[in-house]
Amino acid sequence: MSEAMMKLVKQHQECDDQLNRVEVALNKQDFASAGRNFRLFNEQLEDHFRIEEERLFPAFESATGMRDGPTVVMRAEHLEIRSLRDQLMQEIEAADANAARASIDTMNVLIQQHNVKEENILYPMCGGSIPHLNRILGFGGCGGVCSCAA
Template identity: 70%
Template sequence: MSKAMKELVRQHQECDDQLNRCEAALHKGDMASAGRNFRLFNEQLNGHFTLEENKLFPALEQATGMVNGPTSVMRSEHAEIRNLRDEAYAAIEANQPEAALAAIDTLNVLIQQHNVKEENILYPMCGGSIPDLEDKLGMGSPCCGACSCG
Protein backbone atom coordinates (compact mmCIF):
# COMPACT_ATOMS: atom_id res chain seq x y z
CA MET A 1 0.00 0.00 0.00
CA SER A 2 1.36 3.41 -0.97
CA LYS A 3 2.21 6.17 1.48
CA ALA A 4 -0.83 8.13 0.29
CA MET A 5 -3.22 5.23 0.79
CA LYS A 6 -1.81 4.53 4.26
CA GLU A 7 -2.33 8.18 5.18
CA LEU A 8 -5.94 8.18 3.97
CA VAL A 9 -6.66 5.00 5.95
CA ARG A 10 -4.98 6.57 9.00
CA GLN A 11 -7.27 9.58 8.65
CA HIS A 12 -10.28 7.25 8.65
CA GLN A 13 -9.07 5.69 11.89
CA GLU A 14 -8.47 9.08 13.52
CA CYS A 15 -12.00 10.20 12.66
CA ASP A 16 -13.42 6.93 14.01
CA ASP A 17 -11.45 7.25 17.23
CA GLN A 18 -12.54 10.84 17.79
CA LEU A 19 -16.20 10.01 17.17
CA ASN A 20 -15.90 7.10 19.61
CA ARG A 21 -14.53 9.49 22.26
CA CYS A 22 -17.53 11.72 21.72
CA GLU A 23 -19.90 8.79 22.05
CA ALA A 24 -18.21 7.64 25.28
CA ALA A 25 -18.55 11.15 26.73
CA LEU A 26 -22.24 11.18 25.83
CA HIS A 27 -22.76 7.85 27.59
CA LYS A 28 -21.17 9.39 30.69
CA GLY A 29 -23.37 12.48 30.41
CA ASP A 30 -20.34 14.72 29.90
CA MET A 31 -21.78 17.11 27.35
CA ALA A 32 -18.81 19.51 27.46
CA SER A 33 -16.37 16.72 26.58
CA ALA A 34 -18.77 15.35 23.97
CA GLY A 35 -18.92 18.77 22.33
CA ARG A 36 -15.12 19.16 22.31
CA ASN A 37 -14.61 15.68 20.90
CA PHE A 38 -17.29 16.19 18.28
CA ARG A 39 -15.73 19.47 17.15
CA LEU A 40 -12.37 17.69 16.77
CA PHE A 41 -14.07 14.89 14.84
CA ASN A 42 -15.66 17.50 12.59
CA GLU A 43 -12.30 19.18 11.90
CA GLN A 44 -10.70 15.85 11.03
CA LEU A 45 -13.64 14.81 8.86
CA ASN A 46 -13.65 18.12 6.99
CA GLY A 47 -9.91 17.91 6.35
CA HIS A 48 -10.21 14.36 5.04
CA PHE A 49 -13.20 15.12 2.82
CA THR A 50 -11.49 18.24 1.46
CA LEU A 51 -8.40 16.21 0.51
CA GLU A 52 -10.53 13.60 -1.23
CA GLU A 53 -12.95 15.97 -2.95
CA ASN A 54 -10.39 18.59 -4.04
CA LYS A 55 -7.41 16.40 -4.88
CA LEU A 56 -7.99 12.63 -4.90
CA PHE A 57 -11.30 12.46 -6.75
CA PRO A 58 -10.35 14.97 -9.48
CA ALA A 59 -7.03 13.13 -9.99
CA LEU A 60 -8.85 9.80 -10.40
CA GLU A 61 -11.42 11.34 -12.73
CA GLN A 62 -8.65 12.84 -14.85
CA ALA A 63 -6.68 9.59 -14.93
CA THR A 64 -9.64 7.36 -15.80
CA GLY A 65 -12.09 9.69 -17.54
CA MET A 66 -14.85 8.46 -15.20
CA VAL A 67 -16.75 11.39 -13.72
CA ASN A 68 -20.04 9.65 -12.92
CA GLY A 69 -18.49 6.55 -11.40
CA PRO A 70 -17.14 5.79 -7.94
CA THR A 71 -16.20 9.39 -7.15
CA SER A 72 -19.77 10.48 -7.73
CA VAL A 73 -20.99 7.84 -5.30
CA MET A 74 -18.39 8.87 -2.70
CA ARG A 75 -19.35 12.55 -3.00
CA SER A 76 -23.00 11.60 -2.47
CA GLU A 77 -22.07 9.58 0.62
CA HIS A 78 -20.01 12.49 1.91
CA ALA A 79 -23.15 14.64 1.70
CA GLU A 80 -25.13 12.03 3.67
CA ILE A 81 -22.40 11.86 6.30
CA ARG A 82 -22.36 15.65 6.57
CA ASN A 83 -26.14 15.71 7.09
CA LEU A 84 -25.93 13.15 9.90
CA ARG A 85 -22.96 14.97 11.38
CA ASP A 86 -25.01 18.18 11.47
CA GLU A 87 -27.91 16.35 13.11
CA ALA A 88 -25.65 14.89 15.80
CA TYR A 89 -23.98 18.23 16.44
CA ALA A 90 -27.32 20.01 16.75
CA ALA A 91 -28.41 17.45 19.35
CA ILE A 92 -25.18 17.91 21.31
CA GLU A 93 -25.56 21.69 21.20
CA ALA A 94 -29.19 21.36 22.36
CA ASN A 95 -28.03 19.19 25.30
CA GLN A 96 -29.96 16.16 24.02
CA PRO A 97 -27.61 13.23 24.62
CA GLU A 98 -30.09 10.53 23.58
CA ALA A 99 -30.79 12.21 20.24
CA ALA A 100 -27.06 12.75 19.74
CA LEU A 101 -26.33 9.09 20.48
CA ALA A 102 -29.00 7.95 18.03
CA ALA A 103 -27.58 10.16 15.28
CA ILE A 104 -24.01 9.08 16.05
CA ASP A 105 -25.03 5.42 15.96
CA THR A 106 -26.39 5.88 12.43
CA LEU A 107 -23.39 8.04 11.51
CA ASN A 108 -20.98 5.33 12.68
CA VAL A 109 -22.69 2.70 10.51
CA LEU A 110 -22.69 4.94 7.46
CA ILE A 111 -19.04 5.94 7.94
CA GLN A 112 -17.93 2.32 8.37
CA GLN A 113 -19.74 1.25 5.19
CA HIS A 114 -18.29 4.22 3.34
CA ASN A 115 -14.74 3.55 4.57
CA VAL A 116 -14.90 -0.09 3.49
CA LYS A 117 -15.78 1.00 -0.06
CA GLU A 118 -13.00 3.57 -0.14
CA GLU A 119 -10.34 1.35 1.38
CA ASN A 120 -11.18 -1.79 -0.63
CA ILE A 121 -12.31 -0.35 -3.96
CA LEU A 122 -11.60 3.34 -4.49
CA TYR A 123 -8.14 3.65 -2.94
CA PRO A 124 -6.70 0.61 -4.77
CA MET A 125 -8.22 2.00 -7.98
CA CYS A 126 -6.48 5.33 -7.30
CA GLY A 127 -3.19 3.65 -6.51
CA GLY A 128 -3.27 1.79 -9.80
CA SER A 129 -4.53 4.65 -11.96
CA ILE A 130 -3.02 7.92 -10.75
CA PRO A 131 0.63 8.53 -11.56
CA ASP A 132 2.56 10.46 -8.89
CA LEU A 133 -0.31 10.07 -6.42
CA GLU A 134 1.64 11.31 -3.40
CA ASP A 135 2.58 14.50 -5.21
CA LYS A 136 -1.00 15.09 -6.35
CA LEU A 137 -2.19 14.77 -2.76
CA GLY A 138 0.56 17.03 -1.42
CA MET A 139 2.35 14.15 0.27
CA GLY A 140 5.42 14.04 -1.95
CA SER A 141 7.63 16.48 -0.06
CA PRO A 142 9.52 15.48 3.10
CA CYS A 143 7.03 17.40 5.23
CA CYS A 144 3.95 15.87 3.56
CA GLY A 145 2.95 19.14 1.92
CA ALA A 146 2.05 20.98 5.09
CA CYS A 147 4.33 23.89 4.25
CA SER A 148 5.94 25.52 1.21
CA CYS A 149 9.31 23.78 1.56
CA GLY A 150 8.46 21.16 -1.06
Protein backbone atom coordinates in the same frame (compact mmCIF):
# COMPACT_ATOMS: atom_id res chain seq x y z
CA MET B 1 -1.70 -0.21 -1.04
CA SER B 2 0.39 2.89 -1.72
CA GLU B 3 1.81 5.07 1.02
CA ALA B 4 -0.62 7.86 0.11
CA MET B 5 -3.62 5.55 0.33
CA MET B 6 -2.39 4.22 3.69
CA LYS B 7 -2.32 7.81 4.96
CA LEU B 8 -5.96 8.22 3.94
CA VAL B 9 -6.84 4.97 5.73
CA LYS B 10 -5.05 6.30 8.82
CA GLN B 11 -7.22 9.43 8.61
CA HIS B 12 -10.30 7.18 8.59
CA GLN B 13 -9.06 5.51 11.78
CA GLU B 14 -8.32 8.86 13.44
CA CYS B 15 -11.83 10.11 12.66
CA ASP B 16 -13.31 6.89 14.05
CA ASP B 17 -11.27 7.28 17.24
CA GLN B 18 -12.40 10.87 17.66
CA LEU B 19 -16.06 9.99 17.14
CA ASN B 20 -15.66 7.26 19.78
CA ARG B 21 -14.46 9.94 22.21
CA VAL B 22 -17.67 11.85 21.54
CA GLU B 23 -19.70 8.76 22.32
CA VAL B 24 -17.81 8.13 25.57
CA ALA B 25 -18.47 11.72 26.67
CA LEU B 26 -22.16 11.41 25.81
CA ASN B 27 -22.42 8.21 27.82
CA LYS B 28 -21.08 10.19 30.80
CA GLN B 29 -23.53 13.03 30.09
CA ASP B 30 -20.47 15.29 29.66
CA PHE B 31 -21.80 17.58 26.95
CA ALA B 32 -18.90 20.03 27.16
CA SER B 33 -16.42 17.25 26.39
CA ALA B 34 -18.74 15.78 23.76
CA GLY B 35 -18.90 19.17 22.04
CA ARG B 36 -15.13 19.68 22.13
CA ASN B 37 -14.47 16.20 20.81
CA PHE B 38 -17.14 16.58 18.16
CA ARG B 39 -15.57 19.81 16.91
CA LEU B 40 -12.23 17.99 16.63
CA PHE B 41 -13.96 15.13 14.79
CA ASN B 42 -15.54 17.62 12.43
CA GLU B 43 -12.19 19.26 11.68
CA GLN B 44 -10.58 15.89 10.94
CA LEU B 45 -13.54 14.81 8.82
CA GLU B 46 -13.56 18.01 6.77
CA ASP B 47 -9.78 17.90 6.26
CA HIS B 48 -10.10 14.34 4.99
CA PHE B 49 -13.09 15.11 2.75
CA ARG B 50 -11.28 18.16 1.36
CA ILE B 51 -8.27 16.06 0.35
CA GLU B 52 -10.54 13.58 -1.37
CA GLU B 53 -12.93 16.03 -3.01
CA GLU B 54 -10.38 18.64 -4.10
CA ARG B 55 -7.40 16.41 -4.92
CA LEU B 56 -8.00 12.65 -5.03
CA PHE B 57 -11.32 12.51 -6.85
CA PRO B 58 -10.36 15.01 -9.59
CA ALA B 59 -7.01 13.22 -10.08
CA PHE B 60 -8.78 9.86 -10.36
CA GLU B 61 -11.34 11.24 -12.79
CA SER B 62 -8.61 12.81 -14.91
CA ALA B 63 -6.43 9.68 -14.91
CA THR B 64 -9.25 7.23 -15.68
CA GLY B 65 -11.83 9.34 -17.50
CA MET B 66 -14.43 7.94 -15.06
CA ARG B 67 -16.53 10.93 -14.11
CA ASP B 68 -19.74 9.00 -13.43
CA GLY B 69 -18.15 6.22 -11.41
CA PRO B 70 -17.15 5.69 -7.79
CA THR B 71 -16.30 9.32 -7.09
CA VAL B 72 -19.92 10.33 -7.71
CA VAL B 73 -21.04 7.79 -5.11
CA MET B 74 -18.38 8.93 -2.62
CA ARG B 75 -19.32 12.61 -3.01
CA ALA B 76 -22.99 11.76 -2.42
CA GLU B 77 -22.07 9.82 0.69
CA HIS B 78 -19.97 12.74 1.93
CA LEU B 79 -23.10 14.90 1.68
CA GLU B 80 -25.10 12.34 3.62
CA ILE B 81 -22.42 12.13 6.32
CA ARG B 82 -22.28 15.93 6.55
CA SER B 83 -26.05 16.12 6.96
CA LEU B 84 -25.99 13.60 9.78
CA ARG B 85 -23.00 15.43 11.30
CA ASP B 86 -25.03 18.66 11.38
CA GLN B 87 -27.94 16.88 13.04
CA LEU B 88 -25.63 15.33 15.61
CA MET B 89 -24.07 18.68 16.44
CA GLN B 90 -27.52 20.13 17.10
CA GLU B 91 -28.34 17.21 19.38
CA ILE B 92 -25.12 17.66 21.33
CA GLU B 93 -25.74 21.41 21.66
CA ALA B 94 -29.28 20.65 22.89
CA ALA B 95 -27.84 18.18 25.44
CA ASP B 96 -30.06 15.44 24.01
CA ALA B 97 -27.93 12.41 24.85
CA ASN B 98 -30.42 9.81 23.64
CA ALA B 99 -30.86 11.39 20.21
CA ALA B 100 -27.11 12.05 19.92
CA ARG B 101 -26.23 8.44 20.78
CA ALA B 102 -28.72 7.20 18.17
CA SER B 103 -27.20 9.57 15.61
CA ILE B 104 -23.69 8.41 16.49
CA ASP B 105 -24.77 4.81 15.97
CA THR B 106 -26.12 5.73 12.55
CA MET B 107 -23.01 7.79 11.78
CA ASN B 108 -20.73 4.91 12.72
CA VAL B 109 -22.56 2.51 10.40
CA LEU B 110 -22.65 5.04 7.57
CA ILE B 111 -18.96 5.94 7.91
CA GLN B 112 -17.86 2.30 8.20
CA GLN B 113 -19.78 1.35 5.04
CA HIS B 114 -18.32 4.37 3.26
CA ASN B 115 -14.78 3.62 4.38
CA VAL B 116 -15.00 -0.01 3.29
CA LYS B 117 -15.92 1.12 -0.22
CA GLU B 118 -13.10 3.64 -0.33
CA GLU B 119 -10.48 1.35 1.16
CA ASN B 120 -11.40 -1.77 -0.84
CA ILE B 121 -12.53 -0.31 -4.15
CA LEU B 122 -11.64 3.33 -4.77
CA TYR B 123 -8.23 3.57 -3.09
CA PRO B 124 -6.79 0.51 -4.88
CA MET B 125 -8.12 1.92 -8.17
CA CYS B 126 -6.47 5.26 -7.40
CA GLY B 127 -3.19 3.68 -6.38
CA GLY B 128 -2.98 1.90 -9.71
CA SER B 129 -4.11 4.84 -11.82
CA ILE B 130 -2.62 8.04 -10.44
CA PRO B 131 1.12 8.69 -10.43
CA HIS B 132 2.68 10.87 -7.70
CA LEU B 133 -0.19 10.49 -5.25
CA ASN B 134 1.70 11.84 -2.22
CA ARG B 135 2.39 15.09 -4.05
CA ILE B 136 -1.14 15.34 -5.48
CA LEU B 137 -2.71 14.76 -2.07
CA GLY B 138 -0.41 17.27 -0.40
CA PHE B 139 1.42 14.65 1.65
CA GLY B 140 4.78 15.75 0.28
CA GLY B 141 7.07 14.21 -2.26
CA CYS B 142 6.01 11.77 -4.91
CA GLY B 143 6.12 8.55 -2.97
CA GLY B 144 9.71 7.82 -3.90
CA VAL B 145 9.39 7.64 -7.69
CA CYS B 146 11.52 10.70 -8.34
CA SER B 147 14.17 12.78 -6.61
CA CYS B 148 11.90 15.55 -5.32
CA ALA B 149 12.09 16.47 -1.63
CA ALA B 150 9.54 14.62 0.48
